[in-house]
Amino acid sequence: MAHSEGRPEGVAVITGAASGMGEASARLMGQAGWPLLLCDLDGGRLATTAERLRGGGAVETLAGDIAGAAFPGSLAAALADRPVGALIHCAALSPTMANPDRILEVNLAATMRLVDAVRPRMAAGSAAVLFASIAGHQMGAALDEPISKASTPDAVASLTAYASNSGLAYSISKRGVHLLVRREALGFGRRGARIISLSPGIIDTPMGQAELKAHAVMQTMVDGSALPRLARAEEVAAVAAFLCSPAASFITGTDILVDGGTIGVMLSGAGGK
Numbered sequence: 001m002a003h004s005e006g007r008p009e010g011v012a013v014i015t016g017a018a019s020g021m022g023e024a025s026a027r028l029m030g031q032a033g034w035p036l037l038l039c040d041l042d043g044g045r046l047a048t049t050a051e052r053l054r055g056g057g058a059v060e061t062l063a064g065d066i067a068g069a070a071f072p073g074s075l076a077a078a079l080a081d082r083p084v085g086a087l088i089h090c091a092a093l094s095p096t097m098a099n100p101d102r103i104l105e106v107n108l109a110a111t112m113r114l115v116d117a118v119r120p121r122m123a124a125g126s127a128a129v130l131f132a133s134i135a136g137h138q139m140g141a142a143l144d145e146p147i148s149k150a151s152t153p154d155a156v157a158s159l160t161a162y163a164s165n166s167g168l169a170y171s172i173s174k175r176g177v178h179l180l181v182r183r184e185a186l187g188f189g190r191r192g193a194r195i196i197s198l199s200p201g202i203i204d205t206p207m208g209q210a211e212l213k214a215h216a217v218m219q220t221m222v223d224g225s226a227l228p229r230l231a232r233a234e235e236v237a238a239v240a241a242f243l244c245s246p247a248a249s250f251i252t253g254t255d256i257l258v259d260g261g262t263i264g265v266m267l268s269g270a271g272g273k
């Protein structure tokens with residue numbers, strides 16, 4: 001049943017809500033009138049974010065590791081009998097933050113478990129938006145077969161064989177999110193729900209800044225893009241909020257690039273001209 005403002009029923013669950021694009025998404029979804037359940041590993045920053053947003057409406061928090069065995073149960077307990085009207089899943093680790101195993105576990109295995117946990121609770125008209133990355137586009141389809149085969153959380157560890165460094169693990173994990181969304185679209189659709197991945201370019205957040213500092217090639221990518229600048233977190237969060245709204249009612253099972261044209265320029269072969 002639709003809410004009086006046209007929103008689906010239920011809570012908006014936002015992971016990675018203590019920083020960057022998760023925090024910006026929480027702000028925009030709060031402004032759109034959604035009751036919020038904000039999740040993050042960093043309990044201190046999460047509490048600060050929630051406090052800032054509370055003036056606008058109902059805000060609950062769930063601090064914890066999304067890759068922890070207890071997380072799906074804690075999420076279910078926090079939701080109680082309420083449906084999920086929107087999921088914006090931002091929590092992840094970038095290449096400078098962890099080793100390949102942990103990156104695959106947090107970015108892909110935990111994402112699968114999260115999707116399993118919310119799927120039966122998705123309200124009619126609801127949407128799940130999973131943050132992926134341009135890294136998943138850059139790697140192309142070369143490893144799609146093994147990535148598709150690793151379609152359960154326990155099977156994700158098998159991808160370590162292809163991830164000789166954290167950068168590769170990150171790209172594989174994000175390609176895995178693109179493929180997960182394609183696989184899940186039918187099941188979500190049967191519930192009248194949608195699932196989409198969103199691939200940001202290089203964004204001005206703590207993660208984006210850390211990667212820029214560590215890898216000179218990223219500045220080259222920014223400079224060669226159609227819009228040669230970093231985006232603000234809000235420019236991406238606005239797309240996530242749109243994807244959760246009734247205005248996006250026919251978008252599902254696909255990836256949405258929000259990258260200032262980085263991948264388009266790359267694929268056109270026009271970079272550097």
Ligand SMILES: NC(=O)c1ccc[n+]([C@@H]2O[C@H](COP(=O)([O-])OP(=O)(O)OC[C@H]3O[C@@H](n4cnc5c(N)ncnc54)[C@H](O)[C@@H]3O)[C@@H](O)[C@H]2O)c1
Nearest residue numbers: 016019020021041065066091092131133202203205207208
């Ligand atoms: N910033 C970029 O340039 C960029 C580019 C492409 C894709 N992305 C993707 O966008 C999403 C958001 O990135 P951001 O730049 O806002 O990141 P960020 O580092 O600013 O914020 C990520 C948040 O996730 C939380 N988190 C990390 N691991 C967690 C875990 N195991 N359990 C619970 N919470 C955890 C962190 O505490 C942090 O608050 C990520 O999925 C990232 O991979 C970012």
